[in-house]
Amino acid sequence: MPAANAAKWPKVLPPLTPEQKQRSDAFMKLWHEVLPQRYGLVERFNHRFPVRHSPAGFTTTLEIGAGLGEHLQYEKLTPTQEQNYYANEFRENMAAEIRRRHPRVQTVIGDCQQRLDFTDGFFDRVIAVHVLEHLPNLPATIREAHRLLNPARGRFLVVIPTEGSPAYSLARRISAQRVWNRQFGGGYEEFYRREHINLPAEILAELAPWFTIEARSFFPLRVPWVFCNLCIGLSLVPRPQPLSA
Numbered sequence: 001m002p003a004a005n006a007a008k009w010p011k012v013l014p015p016l017t018p019e020q021k022q023r024s025d026a027f028m029k030l031w032h033e034v035l036p037q038r039y040g041l042v043e044r045f046n047h048r049f050p051v052r053h054s055p056a057g058f059t060t061t062l063e064i065g066a067g068l069g070e071h072l073q074y075e076k077l078t079p080t081q082e083q084n085y086y087a088n089e090f091r092e093n094m095a096a097e098i099r100r101r102h103p104r105v106q107t108v109i110g111d112c113q114q115r116l117d118f119t120d121g122f123f124d125r126v127i128a129v130h131v132l133e134h135l136p137n138l139p140a141t142i143r144e145a146h147r148l149l150n151p152a153r154g155r156f157l158v159v160i161p162t163e164g165s166p167a168y169s170l171a172r173r174i175s176a177q178r179v180w181n182r183q184f185g186g187g188y189e190e191f192y193r194r195e196h197i198n199l200p201a202e203i204l205a206e207l208a209p210w211f212t213i214e215a216r217s218f219f220p221l222r223v224p225w226v227f228c229n230l231c232i233g234l235s236l237v238p239r240p241q242p243l244s245a
Helices: 018-038 040-052 070-074 079-083 092-101 138-148 166-173 176-184 200-207
Strands: 061-063 085-089 106-109 125-129 155-161 211-219 231-238
Touching: 018 040, 018 070, 018 092, 018 176, 040 070, 040 125, 040 155, 040 211, 040 231, 079 085, 085 092, 092 106, 125 138, 138 200, 155 200, 166 176, 200 231
Parallel strands: 061 085, 061 125, 085 106, 125 155
Antiparallel strands: 155 231, 211 231
């Protein structure tokens, strides 16, 4: 099985005090509330890309790192599709909000870096909107997505930031960092140094043994360059057999 750069994973994050964890959870929920209100253009790209590239006639969906359920506002689901939509979230305070906003979908608390309690090939879609850049054990999540997707029609629908690019660094300073500073009076580094820990090249390298790229899109410019864009959307097809390292 693929084991490229195995010694690098999982990445080790600096520990959090209880107070830091409380701030981190509070800010993550706050940011998910602020983002659609103030930065609608980015949010529309983030959530419309998976919708546009969903397989025809899909029934089952797993959304990992579902936040507050923002993506569901962009879906037009039949009752069957809604009943078979599983929103996975790690933070209990955010999962509670998904249940409140979207009581007809299935909310699943758990770590997407661990094996989830579904049979092989159960899902037609796995959606990850701004999730893969956060994961210390990214390869484990990619392997699990591959296991869970239907090998014939499944699609892994991913949006990632262009972390490390000049455009993204500037955008972060004038958006998320300002929100943090207003809320907590500074010290944004305690949050950020634990968050966007995986760069686009790393994510693409880990995806390659398990998936092929069916479609991709860059935002806000459509040119395929990382330095001048903020986000990349990827529609990925599971390989019948993963490539060896």
